[in-house]
Amino acid sequence: MALLEVNGLQLSFGGLQVLRDISFSVEKGAIDSLIGPNGAGKTSLFNCLTGFYKPKAGSITLVGEAVAGLPPHRITALGLARTFQNIRLFKEMTVLENAMSGQHCRTHHGIVSAILHLPSQRREEEEIRSVGMRWLDFVGIRDHASRLAGGLSYGDQRRLELARALASKPELVLLDEPAAGLNEREKAELVQLIRRIRDEAGVTVLLIEHDMSLVMQVSEKIVVFDHGVKIADGTPETVRSDRKVIEAYLGTEE
Structure with a gap:
């Protein structure tokens, strides 16, 4: 069963189109990842999902409820929580x-x-x-x-x-670069913690991450972005060998 469904999502700031016709879903009980080069639109997508940005077009459905454009506190109450790329605590x-x-x-x-x-x-x-x-x-x-x-x-x-x-008792937690700044031991512990969140706490996980080793270890499905467009999705094995993904990360020979 799809816990989160995104269909035809578009986001723009002035004349700059940040997300273009993004569609994907996250099944209940999954551990999925969003990857892509810097500036691909990943965090902008998280901001749409959590109500910080209002998409120009498209739909977002969480546990059967349409949430696109709702304020963040309403979306949190429906079962969506997140962490941030830059830690935001009350220090x-x-x-x-x-x-x-x-x-x-x-x-x-x-x-x-x-x-x-x-x-x-x-x-x-x-x-x-x-x-x-x-x-x-x-x-x-x-x-x-x-x-x-x-x-x-x-x-x-x-x-x-x-x-x-x-x-906050979420159904789905979004992790924005949870491994950023961690050493190798801490990253290994993070992999185990993410699995426990799903297996023991029963919370579905969607993460953005640049550490490809961690992504490949923990993910069941990977969605790949480049310049605001989804260019691939599938299992780690499928994504690893996808030509468009390789070009996005490594470039092409002129």
Whole structure:
């Protein structure tokens, strides 16, 4: 069953066409990747999927709901979470508070309940804290819960951003270059963590990544972009030998 369906998506800024007639789908329970040279339009596509950009044309369907043009908080509430190419944490908040913030779209009590300390509000607060700790444990940084997020190592900040995304209870998580800045040991651990997200947490994964070794290890399907156009999709073995993909990455002999 397709969890995410993109059909005929187009995006432009002024006279510059960034995405042209993009169509693909992500099946529930999959680990898929988007690849392509720098400037191919991958992050722009993520921004369309998550509501940061409004596409000029085309449709995006998430768990059967049309989401193109909806604001980010509505799309998150429907089950789509993401991490960013450049880490975006609340660095002056604790690690646990950052993880808890991912549940904002799932909370029901407002400021009045908090001021009055209603029992239902206190129960919700404890649940939010419990969920935050569970995801910190899942990604392996539970012991750092009380530290300020800005004091974490770069690799652990990556893990925290992922814990925050998972805390929103997504059906699908988008990972934007999750291996950027990681060493080889951390990349190997990331491969295992991505598989656990799907196998243990039951969350479908779609990632953008430039590390082809990681992509080939973890992906079941790969969609390839070049200059805003989809040029190939299929299994890693199919994509690896595709002539258009080879030309996009290596160029052609004049």
